[in-house]
Amino acid sequence: MSNPPPSGGDLSRLRQLNALSAIRALRGAEPLPLSAIASRTGLSRPSTKEVVDELMGLGWVEEVPPAPGSVGRPARRYRFRSGSGHLAGVDIGAHNVRAAVADLDGNIVAETRQAVRPDTPVADRLAAVERAVAGCLAMSGLTTGNLWTVVIGTTGLVDRDGRVIFSAAIPNWSGLDLAGLLGGEFPCDVLVENDSRLAALAETRRGVARGSREVVFLHIGRRMGTGLIIDGRLHRGFGAAAGEIGMLPETRWKSAITHLHDCAIVPEGTPPEDAAGYVLAAARTGDPAAVAAVERYVDELAVGAAATVLTLDPELVVLGGGFSRSADVLLPPLRSRLEAVCLHMPELRASTLGDECVVLGAIDYAADHLDRQLFAADTGPALPLPLSATR
Amino acid sequence: MSNPPPSGGDLSRLRQLNALSAIRALRGAEPLPLSAIASRTGLSRPSTKEVVDELMGLGWVEEVPPAPGSVGRPARRYRFRSGSGHLAGVDIGAHNVRAAVADLDGNIVAETRQAVRPDTPVADRLAAVERAVAGCLAMSGLTTGNLWTVVIGTTGLVDRDGRVIFSAAIPNWSGLDLAGLLGGEFPCDVLVENDSRLAALAETRRGVARGSREVVFLHIGRRMGTGLIIDGRLHRGFGAAAGEIGMLPETRWKSAITHLHDCAIVPEGTPPEDAAGYVLAAARTGDPAAVAAVERYVDELAVGAAATVLTLDPELVVLGGGFSRSADVLLPPLRSRLEAVCLHMPELRASTLGDECVVLGAIDYAADHLDRQLFAADTGPALPLPLSATR
DNA sequence: CTCAGTTACGAAGGAGTCCATCATTATTAG
């Protein structure tokens, strides 16, 4: 008997809604005087005062000194206490384990990186995760008790309980119950998500896709993957397998990289991980063999990209991943391939976030999680949260 | 300066929320006594009474005679006045124009069909639309004034303003401003949507996909198309071109039908539109040539289906359209093709709604539109609606 | 330095909504 949500309700519920409304007005904004909060929440001035006082009592909001220099009595200013809690984001890759800690507004306060190798044992990799987070906390004078949410990004498919269903990039990673293993280390929610999806999220929040609600993030590198933003939110799919267009043989995504690796111009003895970069660089200078190899590579890339774009009809396609540094070489041919088949051609842009994009996306996902807890319109009490304990 | 929504607000806003909560409890349910409404809305009994009285005054709710046969004072019962407004759905196809009128709960009260031909001039087709709707209204003793929303479904791409961007099935249909042309005929919102999408919606509301929030609807027939339900809602895409995977040459969707048409077993002189049905029927009896033709057809169908499924990872794929009557023949080979590539295999089901599915979907879309107007949490006044005028 | 002008603060009174409680009423079972 899952009743439809109460949604309306008590007087106290109204107060709660107004408090959330005030938080929403204050989040990520400059310190605001009461009158500004009032106009943004639609409340009257006295009511706003009462709400803000309550939020100050709970530790959600703090007062800052008034701004001088204007005529009239100076207005008291308030701001969201973004430092009253913190979020951690982790990126577990084959070669690196990155971590970052941010405040509740998503501003990064510390960041660390640990080098690992693809064959690093699982236990060591997990230990590296803990060291990376501990390092961030130490750098910012925090403890795990200050963390409200931890988000882990990793390669591979992750089910909704935080288990790695399948990962090709890290040995023995498949089947690992990441949320379970790391959940014990932190006294808060620990969420696990696919890395490409988190990167996609970061692009819509602080990257080139800011403001777009329908975005396809195309991860191009030694492996290819996609992250989908639909209606402004991460799309996971029913079985957490959304965006796996590369499984379709017709896309040839798994073998596409060979067009770059096997290019004749690559000097003998180049390490395999550098070959693609070499060819892309050569193509930029106009080397005919390199250009031809890139064209063949993009031919393959474009099939899966077009399938994704035709299915979803996004506003924007963002190129990310290791090869996105060579976007100037890749974008024009990709654009012409897509234009040939797309009814509605999306914009194409290259990511500018760099290697931290997954960690940033993890932080953004944690912030979203907080928002969901706070603003879920149809849930019961939403306000207390850890704060009541930490103040 | 689009302010973030007020979301909280006034006392009257709280009353409004509670009124909506009561409507939600009453919608589509049996007549309910006050105590049941109270427990579903979370309100106290006296408050519920007040809210329901107000809703009766506005015409949203009506009282029905108490149910006898139980001990104690009989409880007054209330129900949503689903007949206080009506919704119209229209399906404009190449061969038929269908219309239906339903009450606010989506129960069909009248339905009509007009035969047209692919080469019927645009003006005549539009006239048929008006006759079809007028017929429904006449059958149920209504006028256009009783309509709260009209939804038109049609083949082709439809932009968000209700213009047909492109349609291959109906000549001179491309570029037509359907919403503009038909909007003048009705004193209410007129929405236009792609027919496959509406069929998909109908499946999730009253068909085999009821209860699923991630659904791919595969329209198979002389033309192929898809309708996507993501997170329980129709996905249109940024440029209204979502689901057009058939544009990708690798899917060969446009030529797939020839495998059925050109099958050697089709008797000389069979009209083209019956050839496919003949082959599918023959395949059911085990005719080797027919089975082989169907296999080849499904080979082509499966590529686009797999691309859509891999991109979205739905819970369920519904086969609809003319050929879905032959689902027993088509499903097994399609299933094996998908299982070969899908990481997470969705369920496969055949539609059971039949030819009215687009009209039903149009009605459901109209009901959704009403819901959005009513329950949009973040909008200002939501309650008045046409009722205040019609009571 | 003083005073007018401006802007924000704070308190008081009023209105609307919700809740808990209790006496009353209508029906069925025996």
Added chain:
DNA sequence: CTAATAATGATGGACTCCTTCGTAACTGAG
């Protein structure tokens, strides 16, 4: 006809929000 049952209707109290008005603090001109 009486007892038991279950819903109704009315009263008073609590809470939140709004409007209004007098007061406080700061700027800038004379």
